[in-house]
Amino acid sequence: xxxxxxxxxxxxxxxxxxxxxxxxxxxxxxxxxxxxxxxxxxxxxxxxxxxxxxxxxxxxxxxxxxxxxxxxxxxxxxxxxxxxxxxxxxxxxxxxxxxxxxxxxxxxxxxxxxxxxxxxxxxxxxxxxxxxxxxxxxxxxxxxxxxxxxxxxxxxxxxxxxxxxxxxxxxxxxxxxxxxxxxxxxxxxxxxxxxxxxxxxxxxxxxxxxxxxxxxxxxxxxxxxxxxxxxxxxxxxxxxxxxxxxxxxxxxxxxxxxxxxxxxxxxxxxxxxxxxxxxxxxxxxxxxxxxxxxxxxxxxxxxxxxxxxxxxxxxxxxxxxxxxxxxxxxxxxxxxxxxxxxxxxxxxxxxxxxxxxxxxxxxxxxxxxxxxxxxxxxxxxxxxxxxxxxxxxxxxxxxxxxxxxxxxxxxxxxxxxxxxxxxxxxxxxxxxxxxxxxxxxxxxxxxxxxxxxxxxxxxxxxxxxxxxxxxxxxxxxxxxxxxxxxxxxxxxxxxxxxxxxxxxxxxxxxxxxxxxxxxxxxxxxxxxxxxxxxxxxxxxxxxxxxxxxxxxxxxxxxxxxxxxxxxxxxxxxxxxxxxxxxxxxxxxxxxxxxxxx
Numbered sequence: 001x002x003x004x005x006x007x008x009x010x011x012x013x014x015x016x017x018x019x020x021x022x023x024x025x026x027x028x029x030x031x032x033x034x035x036x037x038x039x040x041x042x043x044x045x046x047x048x049x050x051x052x053x054x055x056x057x058x059x060x061x062x063x064x065x066x067x068x069x070x071x072x073x074x075x076x077x078x079x080x081x082x083x084x085x086x087x088x089x090x091x092x093x094x095x096x097x098x099x100x101x102x103x104x105x106x107x108x109x110x111x112x113x114x115x116x117x118x119x120x121x122x123x124x125x126x127x128x129x130x131x132x133x134x135x136x137x138x139x140x141x142x143x144x145x146x147x148x149x150x151x152x153x154x155x156x157x158x159x160x161x162x163x164x165x166x167x168x169x170x171x172x173x174x175x176x177x178x179x180x181x182x183x184x185x186x187x188x189x190x191x192x193x194x195x196x197x198x199x200x201x202x203x204x205x206x207x208x209x210x211x212x213x214x215x216x217x218x219x220x221x222x223x224x225x226x227x228x229x230x231x232x233x234x235x236x237x238x239x240x241x242x243x244x245x246x247x248x249x250x251x252x253x254x255x256x257x258x259x260x261x262x263x264x265x266x267x268x269x270x271x272x273x274x275x276x277x278x279x280x281x282x283x284x285x286x287x288x289x290x291x292x293x294x295x296x297x298x299x300x301x302x303x304x305x306x307x308x309x310x311x312x313x314x315x316x317x318x319x320x321x322x323x324x325x326x327x328x329x330x331x332x333x334x335x336x337x338x339x340x341x342x343x344x345x346x347x348x349x350x351x352x353x354x355x356x357x358x359x360x361x362x363x364x365x366x367x368x369x370x371x372x373x374x375x376x377x378x379x380x381x382x383x384x385x386x387x388x389x390x391x392x393x394x395x396x397x398x399x400x401x402x403x404x405x406x407x408x409x410x411x412x413x414x415x416x417x418x419x420x421x422x423x424x425x426x427x428x429x430x431x432x433x434x435x436x437x438x439x440x441x442x443x444x445x446x447x448x449x450x451x452x453x454x455x456x457x458x459x460x461x462x463x464x465x466x467x468x469x470x471x472x473x474x475x476x477x478x479x480x481x482x483x484x485x486x487x488x489x490x491x492x493x494x495x496x497x498x499x500x501x502x503x504x505x506x507x508x509x510x511x512x513x514x515x516x517x518x519x520x521x522x523x524x525x526x527x528x529x530x531x532x533x534x535x536x537x538x539x540x541x542x543x544x545x546x547x548x549x550x551x552x553x554x555x556x557x558x559x560x561x562x563x564x565x566x567x568x569x570x571x572x573x574x575x576x577x578x579x580x581x582x583x584x585x586x587x588x589x590x591x592x593x594x595x596x597x
Contacts, residue, residue, distance in 0.1 A: 003073070007084035013098040015306070023090065025308040027083045039526050040081040049301060050244040052234065055250050055259070057227040060116070067090045067115035074114065075573070084306070093302035110215075112295060116228065189283040219277030222267065228255075228264035234360035235297035237344050237370045240308055242300065246341075255355070262355045263296040266362070266475040269555065270434040282555065289554050290469075290477040294362045300583060303327050330552055342371050349378050351403040351444060352571040356471065360401070363469070363477050368399070368574045376400065379569035383536040385490040389571065393453045397574035400449050400494070404531060405472075406564035408432055408441040421537040422563070423521050430561040433542070436473025443564050444472040444530055445540050447498050449488050460502045462487030462585035468498050468550045469528060470540070477549040480526050486525060486549045496536070499528030531566065540561045 011020055030048060031038040045065060046058040066078035069085030071092065079085045091097055092111060170176075234247050251259075269286055270278045287294060344354060352373075361369050375390040393400065411428070413419040435441070450465035466487040468478040480487060489497045501523055524530060524541040526548035531538045540562045546552040573579065 004084060005085050006072070010087060010091050013103060014091050014098075017199060019306045021423065022306050022308040022311055023087065023122070024083070025310050026305050026390075027086060029308070029310060031083075037080075037243050038083060039085060045081065049304065050248060051231070052177065052244070052248040052251055054248075055227060055230045055234070057231040060150045060224050060228055061231075064115040066111070068092050068111060090305045092301050093298045096452045097298055099102075109284070109287055109295070110280075113280055113433060114215065115219070116222060116224065117215070117218045117280070118277070119214055119218040150577065164532055193307065202401060216278050219279050221277050225270075225278055226267055229266055230259045231361075232297055232357040233259050233262060233355050235301050236366065238297055238300045240300045240303050242341075243304075250354075258353060258355045261472075262359050263436040264473045266359065268434065268473060269475045271555070278534070284442070286555055289479075290475060291362045292383070293365065296366065297363075297567055314561065318577075319584065320401050320551060344370050345373060347375060349375060349403075349570045349572075350380050351405050351570050352401075352572060359471060359475070364401075365469070372399070372574055372576055374573040374575065374580055375570070377569070377571040378575045379535070384569060386490075386495065386533060389490075390492055393404065394455065394505075395581055395583045395590070396573045396579065397452045397586075398573060398579045399451065400574060401446060401470075401572045402452065402571045403446040403572070404529075404566060404569075405444040405568045406538060406566045408443060409537070409565060417536065418565075421489070424532070426523065427502070428561055430542070430559040433470075433540070433560040434474050434556070438473045442472060443470070443540070443562050445470050445538075447488070447529065451488075453490055456489045456491055456502065458502070458552045460486045460489050462498075466498075468527065474556075476553055476556070478553070481546070481549055483547055483553050484525070484549040493533060494522075494532040495533040497528065498530075499525035500530055501525060509510070525549055531569075537565050 002082060015023070022536060026048075027040070029040065030040065030044050032041055032044070033039075039115050042059065042062040045062055047209070049061070051061055063078070065081060067088070068073070068089045069079040069081055070077035071088050081089070092108060095109070127267050177259045196517065235244060236243060238247070238375040269290060270282050345352070345357060348354065357373075359370060374396075376396055377389050380390060382388050409418060411432075413422045433443070446467070446469050448469070449461075450463050450468040452462055454461060462480075462485075464480045464482070466480045470476045470478075484501075486500060487498060489500070489502050522530065524539065526543035526546055527541065529538065529540050542556075544552050544557050544559050573583075
């Protein structure tokens with residue numbers, strides 16, 4: 001009864017009457033029924049949302065839904081997806097909880113972690129066990145599936161009648177299962193009443209000290225999180241009412257391989273080599289810092305519940321008598337609309353492909369990325385020269401994204417050009433960065449530059465929204481600091497740099513080597529990226545003590561430096577048709593001026 005009352009208040013506070021009408025029609029047209037109970041099965045949910053079978057996240061999405069459907073009573077999870085449970089799932093997934101979850105994304109992220117995590121009472125000494133043993137245990141746990149058989153429905157009805165909950169439905173999904181069921185049940189009742197009174201239902205977790213303790217012993221299995229990451233990359237560009245089937249049809253074998261590569265880079269930011277799974281401490285630290293928008297794609301995906309194809313208001317207004325729509329007998333996959341949409345990218349580059357674009361949208365607002373990027377400079381076609389970059393990029397009057405990829409150089413330079421580059425840098429004191437899940441020594445770095453480019457001679461450019469980031473082999477975002485404002489420098493004689501001291505680098509003091517030759521020594525900032533004047537080599541430096549223009553890593557408390565040979569370089573403009581037209585006019589003006597001279 002308490003859950004029913006809470007669901008009614010959710011409906012009144014989080015949806016319009018028309019949205020509730022659509023939601024009810026969607027649920028009832030696809031629900032299974034047994035002994036008067038209507039509910040959704042895993043197959044129904046996955047087919048309605050058009051979850052791609054090729055990625056394998058269907059059981060995981062269903063697991064999340066069955067946990068969120070029990071909100072705010074975690075001890076009752078997994079729940080049967082009745083209309084009330086599914087309503088709560090949609091509220092949380094679409095972030096329509098402003099009057100309930102007062103701390104916004106922080107509360108939602110905690111709920112999502114709980115819905116993904118696996119808790120085993122044997123893991124109470126989890127930090128004392130070897131990682132391999134833990135990984136084997138977790139793999140054994142997650143191999144089981146949630147039972148949606150008749151027995152489960154009977155179990156749910158027994159619970160509603162007041163029968164004690166004795167046997168777990170699924171030990172593999174035993175998130176936050178209480179050690180003392182009776183005592184936990186008393187806490188749940190008291191807190192549920194408080195939640196109904198204040199409509200601040202998340203308080204159940206704040207006061208439930210047992211649950212707060214247990215969340216630190218729960219973990220998300222690595223394989224499960226990889227599947228979820230691949231799905232999140234696919235749904236990142238999803239628009240409201242846009243079917244996922246359009247994007248699912250593009251999942252070729254090559255595209256799935258790209259998705260897995262990008263997902264692994266993100267996964268390795270959670271250091272899975274050290275743990276059997278992802279714990280809440282790292283999840284709560286990394287998501288806000290480097291992946292603040294990672295779950296945004298869930299919003300339009302679950303908003304499909306609020307648009308029923310059986311309800312056509314325009315048709316009802318045009319006819320004097322309405323004919324009840326024919327209920328759907330099975331959850332058919334929605335058809336892809338005939339209207340072609342503008343491509344997410346005008347063209348793919350060597351670095352920026354669609355999965356990488358989705359990766360960028362995890363920390364840069366999607367409204368600045370999807371169908372808003374223009375290729376300003378592509379090294380593969382425009383040539384690797386600073387002069388070409390100046391001609392292509394300096395006329396763009398909006399923010400931009402710089403991407404560079406390459407292969408790590410050996411510790412000892414192997415040729416004269418490598419030695420010449422090494423001589424311009426301070427002696428390398430740090431080891432190479434993490435290799436992640438790759439063996440090819442590939443690295444990808446980039447920057448979001450929040451102001452238009454211009455050639456700098458004395459003062460840097462850029463503002464506090466400038467970002468420095470690594471995309472491969474480990475995903476990490478380094479945000480601007482106020483200790484120094486050497487954010488971005490572009491000079492056709494010295495190269496491109498972010499986070500390095502401008503005045504020192506432009507004066508470049510001379511240093512003698514042991515061989516007697518002299519070189520220009522370019523100091524590096526604590527967290528900085530430098531591309532040399534030939535665009536042949538680059539270096540990324542990370543000093544964990546910080547103190548420069550960009551904050552150091554919040555998760556990798558180590559020092560590292562990657563020196564690499566540049567293989568691809570791209571600059572993409574963030575803007576629409578207006579910015580593109582302005583650039584076209586500027587280029588035409590420059591061409592006329594050049595001809596006149």
